[in-house]
Amino acid sequence: MKYVDEFRDPGKAASLIKRIEELARKIDLGQARPLHIMEVCGGHTHTIFRYGIKQMLPEAMELVHGPGCPVCVLPMGRVDDCVALAEHPEVIFATFGDAMRVPGSKKSLLQARAEGADVRMVYSPLDALDLARRHPAREVVFFGLGFETTMPSTALTLLQAEREGIRNFSLFCNHITIIPTIKAILESPDLELDGFIGPGHVSMIIGMQPYRFIAEQYQKPLVITGFEPLDILQGIWMVLKQLAEGRHEIENQYQRIVPEEGNRTAQDAVNRVFELREFFEWRGLGSIDHSGVRVRKEYAWYDAERRFSIPNLKIADPKACECGDVLKGIIKPRECKVFGTSCTPETPLGALMVSSEGACAAYYTYGRTEIAKPGV
């Protein structure tokens, strides 16, 4: 596949790295610390580690790994709610595979299944709806999870259930929304960030407009960026260029996928089905205003929180975990006391160790060995 080789052009990568080095040397924001650029999305975190992008960057700048891994920020209390739902004898609990191993206060969904709960891994909410069609005597609860990238699919599935009059299907809604989360990070008193690599596929849905406040109110640059290693290098270069020129704008490196206005059909479905919650609890970050959505009362029948009694308890993160400080970029994964000892991908204590998109799992998997630069 020649275009792949071309895209991974090592010459292009080398030239970008050189330009990044030059800019990083030039930028002086009057700070004693290196420049901090946060990649918000877990998909970016994975690419950055897989291709060793961290090691290619000059010492004058550092990447901070953001909260954009939905599985990682799921609080323990919500996992307990999932387990409680799954343990209802009439329930088939349908979930994406990523959520199976996230630890609850007593057990994970994987453990609940081993003890007899009917937990099914599904690839798509459509498959959960199909389970409801095929098991009319059972109650199928779909565990809706993720940012704006997966929110439209859940909304469209719920609308499909309504159209077909399928009544034994409901949603345990844990969808979260990126904008209030970025805002909470920007409001954090110990914030040390100079710019953002913006998420690619969330932006494909929401478009560019929702990010404007970051430039206007907080004077920080954000560049919506693709997932290829060269995309990420280019995104970093575009953020640095803004900093060097004293600009703070919302730019789009990923124009081939992200239209300025986003996807209207997806936005309409989301707005029809969901409304903002007053607040939502995040693992490691605590409660963030308006950062989650719930099912509107017009679709109350499809809302598992209304249909079933769930414990809905707030469970504190394990004391030893420092996921919150890692998420805010205050410490690096390795600086956490339990990293790699009692917290590993096989037996995660903290959520950041669970998913391949979590900063700690990425450090654990890729951080110990130097990875060859692309094309070298």
Added chain:
Amino acid sequence: MCLGIPGKIVQVTDPENKLALVDVAGVRRQINIACIVDESHPAESCVGDWVLVHVGFAMIRVDENEAAKTLALLEELGNMQDELDAMRHSGRPDA
């Protein structure tokens, strides 16, 4: 979850409910195409389209080069097999 996977639409199975059959690296499954159709590109005209599929929903049309690059990236990230396995075994009690 957030990367998606490219596939090619081979048949529009239910234009009214916007359902189509997609081929993702040799695995065929039904997906929803509501987010990529409009008056200028109705469901019936989607056969042959390359699309980025997120959890069973086509979210955007892409060109063939972009699709090939994304497939190669997924392969290198080690996500490809997981994604295809998730599609194959979806909903099974023993999966």
